[in-house]
Amino acid sequence: MFELLWLIPALPFAGFLILAPAGSKLARPLTALIGVGSVGLSAALAFAIGIGFAVSPPPGYAYSQVLWTWVSVSGFRPEIAFYLDALSLTMILVVAFVGFLIHLYSSEFMADEEGYSRFFAYMNLFVGSMLTLVLADNLLLLYLGWEGVGLCSYLLIGFWYKDPYNGYAARKAFVVTRTGDTAFSVGLFLLFTSLGTLQIQELMQRAVQQWGAGNGVAVAAAALLLGGALGKSAQLPLQTWLPDAMAGPTPVSALIHAATMVTAGVYLIARTHVLFALAPPVQAAVAIIGAATLLLAGFSALTQRDIKRVLAYSTISQIGYMFLALGVGAWSAAIFHFMTHAFFKALLFLGAGTVIISLHHEHDMFRMGGLRKQLPVTFWTFLIGALSLSALPLVTAGYYSKDLILLETWESPAGSPLLWAAGVAGALLTALYTFRMVFLTFFGEAKGTADRTPGIKMTIPLVVLAVLSVAGGFMEMPASLGNVHVFTDFMHTALPPVRSLPVLPGADLMLEIDAALAPLAGIILAYIFFLYRPRYAERLLNTTPGKLLHRFWFSGWGFDRVYDRFVVRPFLWFAGVDKDDFIDLPYSGLIRISRMINGALIRTQTGRVRWYAMGIVIGAVLALSVVVFR
Amino acid sequence: MATVPMEYGLILAGVLFALGLIGVLVRRNIIFILMSIEIMLNSAGLAFIVAGYRWAQPDGQVMYFFILAMAATEVSVGLALTLMFYNRHKTLDSDAAGRMNG
């Protein structure tokens, strides 16, 4: 069974290889069949392997499959090899399954678009790369998948290539994430140079053997890997690309910029958690960055008009939660939140996509409204997704995963009440901006008419994801609520549990109640401000600090401006002035000088015999006088 | 036998050479330029003979034969060129052939 592991990433790649060269000649249904089918088969295979893993786990709860030796140079021997354990299994299940649903959705969503086969080719390439990333047995192969998904992100954001803004957004995404990736690659150099391998498991063992906690090299290596993770997962200070990435088609945003690729940074840190545990300062930085990001992005989400940008900031914010969890050592909680987030965020994006397409590509929430009646299925599923994102207590998956993070943030020795407070404040913000979006879009008076209702291929993914957004949480419940630990127990075969500090009896429950109240409060506030008495919100906005804050948050805390001022413009300026290459100047100068001398000498060539004879005479006189008078 | 002092001979040669040179430089007519060159060659020959006479060596006169031969060939080639020149430019003004300026 496990021998078929390689097929999981290979199938989508095969789909890409068929569609990329020949796609434009194939009929659309066939294109869709290949595009959706390859991912579907891959997902089915992932399920089969998952069941096999659960029924008869391989020894040590890990299975690795070597395909061939990629490079073999003087001790540097990365292999094309896949590694399956609880962590990567969870990842491939989510990636392949959510990926399949989104492909299915896209086959209808993109039906009227030019470049249908191009779209599916890129999407297949993405899924293949993402699966390679999570299954990679060594960091170099992981890097291959890592860059591959970055590439697909670029290609798909810029899918509608005729609009230069889309191209700009696509390039921005690729360049910003590649900035982080450069740190990542330097991290690989450092790890290989000091430990002599890039095979992840071996690397972790050797790291523990050679480095104590807080070792300088370990800290440097972890910090460099973190750089890569920050870029890909859109965390401070490299988060600026994600809101712009919404220029791509909505299913792309759902798949790449919400459910899967952007969580690659989370996966990387979880995968190399041993290294991060050896570098406490870096791990603390992860937690702080996560907490700061989740708050900053939450505030920005609150001010957006574009429904997709709200979701984009929300994604940044939710990944902030995952980073917070990673930073306090709650590895399993981070992955749990990754999973539930993948369900509900994909659901929300697909719902938003349905809304957008039914309103002729209208993105502005202030021009929507009252869609509850016109798009009932979309509304109910979107509402479930929104509730899950807001972490409505007890019944949603988002609640259980967020609650687990908050609880462990408090309990972990690496955590602190301050981080916990940031998390709770973030939960309130999340509920506030989420229901602002829900109320503006679906409630109130109708401002447009939805004249395209989603068909079956778009509805099925919405419903399935809605079910998962609720049910996905029940596999992990805190002690006070049923005490189910299926997910973490499974995950602990690959990731160590949190070493909790002893908590005062009853404190658990207090924490949970606090964490449960925050979303409720957020929803109520949203109701007051955006549905019941919108005037309040307007009044708040019209004060001077309100205006300033609004503008500041709307622009994403001014990061873009700073980068533009200090990085982009100097680069452009230099490129502009040096287009003709300063270094060529001395050579051109040399040319000019020889031309000048040449010009002067040309003048002496008059073509007159007498002139030449005179020259001979003067030369002879000079030569003789030198001889005579010396 | 009264001998002419060598200096006189050399001065005569020098004067002749200067005359020829000035002729070459100032005349534009090719025939005159050729004639002036002829004078310069003969002045050089004279200087050889005077010097040979002074040292009682035959070399000076031998050299004069060479110069004579060379002058003859020079004049024949030069006159041929002059004919060609005249055919082409319908003039004997050397400045008319200024096409080889830089």
Next chain:
Amino acid sequence: MILLWLIIIPFLGGLLAWRSSSVNSVLPRWISLAALALDFILIIALWVQPGFVLSPPGGLMQAGGGMWIAEGNWKWVPQLGISLHLALDGLSLLLLMLTVFLGFTAVASSWTEIQERVGFFHLNLMWVLTGIIGVFLSLDLFIFYFFWELMLIPMYFLIALWGHEGRFYASVKFFIFTQVSGLLMLIAILGLYFIHGRDTGVYTFDYLQLLGASLPPAAEFWLMLGFFIAFAVKLPVVPVHTWLPDAHTEAPTAGSVVLAGLLLKTGAYGLLRFVIPLFPRAAFEFTPVAFVLAVIGIIYGAVLAFAQTDLKRLVAYTSVSHMGFVLLGIFAWNEIALQGAVMQIICHGVATGALFILAGSLQERMHTREMSRMGGLWAAVPRMGGLALFFALAALGLPGMGNFIGEFLVMLGTFRVSAAAAVIAAAGVITATVYALWMIQRVFHGPVGFKGEIPDFKGRETFTLAVMVIIIIWLGLYPRAVFTTAKPALDNLQKAVTVTETAGKQIHDGR
């Protein structure tokens, strides 16, 4: 003897192509292809020779030792110690394969572009290739210099006769740069010849005999510098790179392909084969300077590539950036970095050659290289767009393609020697991303900026570029063949350096 044939075949092929043009204008093309095919068969025959790939010959750095796949040594002017000494090891073999392969693509890419003086064009093209093959095979410095200069003249004609608007300026600039630097090398060769002769009494130009020469440090430095400058101009290294954008831009497509794909590589080959093995101590003292030049080249080339508006000029500047990696890898001088440099040489040759073919085809169709007059071409020519995208991604070092393996190994190997150089080089990858994506944006994406019909690639062009795509992917995912072929050669070079170094040390300690 087979090595001599490798040189003679393209030489005669060129002559034949030239004469045949009076018959028919397609004949020279087929004759050139046939000559190249014959050469290619010979090279492949050498490559698959039993026992070579599997058991790398160990061997000392002695003439007739087991280190060569094939060797031939004919006396030429014994009085002066000049012999026709040719030899082939894994390194030369890889470069020869690259040469012949790019020769094919050069002929194919000029199939419709060149319509005037077809025969003479192919004569020049084949003779450039002859010179390059000779450079990769020569083990006698005199012969090496001969072939080195032989490359220039036909290349000069290729640019000056079939180039674009500014071809005269570009061809003269190219010629003067390479000629002056070549003369410096000649002086260094003669210096080495006389110093070695004076010390040992054996006056010879033979590489293997000169290899162990122990030179006074000052002399070693100056001789090394002479060689280094010659190769640095070809490579090119930053302050002496300015001939390259002009020459690449103005040359016809085949000329650009040969320039970028092969002529630059002769510089890298020279550094690998001659500079470091002949003058190891001076070269190692020079390493910091070389590193600084390399990283400046990587960043500066990439920034200037971004700044260009002329498509071919942009691609030309990317070569400056990529060859910086090669310089870095060579001077890092450990196996990982050297293998990376070899890989980078090959993949850069293929990928940049492909980009020049694309740029040339666009120019042939649109009669402009100005990117501001392009834009939105994807809709019209999706096949060209997809291929351009692929090679742009190869240029920015996307994993899964051979260029990534090359750059990564270079940086990995350099990191041990100088972490700072590796880190700055890694930052160059970001700038590479910027120019590659900007190029795609301005040419293929964005609003349609060109009116008129542009035909997409047909079979011949698609086939040529598809083969190049396959090579890049193959080397990106399964590069073992290159490593095993190059390994014995690189091992021997490294061994030679250690031998020379210790010998030098003993002599100097003894004094």
